[in-house]
């Protein structure tokens with residue numbers, strides 16, 4: 001039977017145990033605060049969406065030179081044959097503006113970008129190990145590995161490694177983590193200061209935990225079909241959840257209930273092309289990001305009528321992938337097929353396209369491929385004939401925008417290769433939702449939650465997916481982990497300082 005208990009006081013209480021939460025925990029511990037993390041899932045299912053990631057962080061850098069001290073031995077051994085352009089602050093800012101069509105908050109973006117510069121070093125001091133992501137973010141050219149699209153740095157062992165290393169460092173520094181405990185509300189005193197949380201443990205016991213300050217880092221509402229339908233619109237209840245099933249938005253609601261302001265684009269989200277037979281309700285902890293299909297820029301994507309509907313080569317994958325999930329949701333049956341032939345198949349990301357199980361077919365003719373996948377064969381043959389006949393013959397170079405255009409409707413602006421050499425390969429994809437873009441409004445200087453009057457709510461901070469203002473409609477790959485780390489670090493430091501002052 002449920003009963004009520006009041007627990008001890010801690011300086012900083014952090015809600016969640018994903019990347020943003022751990023960054024807040026490290027920053028608060030660095031300032032001497034006692035830290036308790038309260039996480040909804042059991043330890044065996046922990047890490048939030050951060051666990052499922054590739055561990056890719058978008059940070060500013062000056063090329064391999066500045067990154068070298070933080071990279072693992074395997075990467076350092078390859079640096080002499082690596083081409084990685086610098087990624088300066090102005091390019092990161094321009095990417096954010098371009099992709100969100102100016103709907104990003106400029107002050108938050110400036111903070112995100114400027115604080116990304118020392119993030120690799122800061123996280124390395126807090127137990128995170130680094131590599132360059134050759135297998136995902138580069139192509140071979142003349143014996144050299146050429147990176148594209150502003151994203152190169154990742155954690156060793158991806159999201160699994162990130163969470164394991166965060167957890168080890170946090171526990172080693174004296175942070176306590178209480179798993180299996182879901183936060184359901186916030187406690188306040190007579191002055192409006194947030195003084196702790198209400199939560200329910202795995203046995204159904206309700207607790208009040210008192211704290212000097214509280215940091216919310218409990219993710220968005222992407223795993224709740226009803227909230228998706230309410231905010232993103234009709235049809236989104238059918239999207240497949242790529243990551244944690246636990247990010248269901250109740251902590252956002254708890255913050256709104258104490259007067260927090262909404263911010264950012266609550267009507268859009270990050271969504272990608274995802275194996276059509278993946279679970280609807282949450283990611284696979286073994287395969288994690290392997291269920292994604294991200295080599296579409298070198299193929300074509302058709303619906304089950306055999307029609308193309310996106311410009312697969314509009315830009316580097318890192319700048320288009322997060323908006324193409326929603327385009328699939330709009331297609332008949334919410335399904336699409338990425339198609340390649342024997343020429344392009346060797347260029348596909350191995351970890352994704354050689355993954356098992358996988359929803360795909362292979363055939364020696366387009367008609368057979370269509371029959372195996374459930375695509376209208378006449379439509380497919382017509383689409384491919386028109387596509388193949390419209391390609392401007394220029395050199396094919398997957399690591400740069402090669403202007404190898406297919407002049408059809410919709411056009412393919414780069415990397416257009418005829419589907420002509422059997423066998424043909426088709427991969428069935430649906431819309432996989434990653435995370436929601438809307439969230440709370442926070443002060444840019446210290447990640448303190450703002451109320452609807454723009455005033456700081458005493459004792460309350462937020463970071464990660466549940467903060468709004470950075471993204472809308474689209475998103476530059478690798479920015480979610482960076483955003484969580486930048487604002488998590490800021491929130492943890494400020495929460496520790498406010499707790500010490502009270």
Ligand SMILES: Cc1cc2nc3c(=O)[nH]c(=O)nc-3n(C[C@H](O)[C@H](O)[C@H](O)COP(=O)(O)OP(=O)(O)OC[C@H]3O[C@@H](n4cnc5c(N)ncnc54)[C@H](O)[C@@H]3O)c2cc1C
Nearest residue numbers: 016018020040048049050056183218243464465478480481
């Ligand atoms: C398959 C996949 C691949 C991705 N790859 C990348 C990538 O390579 N690079 C990148 O930048 N981004 C990537 N992303 C996006 C990235 O995961 C998020 O932007 C980032 O992890 C968000 O971190 P967070 O700490 O805000 O949230 P999370 O990591 O989701 O953590 C939220 C935590 O809060 C907990 N929680 C929820 N509700 C409660 C409650 N009521 N009480 C207590 N705890 C609660 C959850 O259980 C969870 O542990 C990927 C996402 C997915 C799903």
